[in-house]
Amino acid sequence: QQQVRQSPQSLTVWEGETAILNCSYEDSTFDYFPWYWQFPRESPALLIAIRPVSNKKEDGRFTIFFNKREKKLSLHITDSQPGDSATYFCAASLYNQGKLIFGQGTKLSIKP
Template identity: 75%
Template sequence: QQQVRQSPQSLTVWEGGTTVLTCSYEDSTFNYFPWYQQFPGEGPALLISILSVSDKKEDGRFTTFFNKREKKLSLHIIDSQPGDSATYFCAARGSSGSWQLIFGSGTQLTVMP
């Protein structure tokens, strides 16, 4: 089934803490998983992405992990900052021949100073 489940719906962390967002999927043909960050009134911005051939990708304070066996992925934000407060979406796309990027429901993150 082409569905991406994301949790939690909302999350509050203290400044300096670690944020963990998770997503799961069922379609085994999914092989590309981007994470987007969206501020109110703006379009989503690509934050980090991972292919199914990898299990980890790091970019500064942001790391995404991928578990193919469990069909799960996660986004870790270390040293979370108030400026990280935004809505985060995971997404998934299938292998060659698929033009559809399927998004999770989003996680609204608030980082308290």
């Protein structure tokens, strides 16, 4: 059973557009949601994270929107740049348990 789901599997947008990556989860007790990005032949790196005490987290061009009632969140990347091309992973966990559960990833391609 996939506890964290991501859509779409792949996404292509033009440079300058806003990319929207979606994530949903099963366990309502999850209380920490980081997004990681991974470039080809590199390891995942933390991009941005949110806890359910807020419904929005912004860091530059990257914003997480969180809907606790629907158990959904999304990552918005505004003014997309070719350097944003990577695979993005949504993850979830219980704050006091450490183990992250990852989604299947969204491969984002930005066309110049």
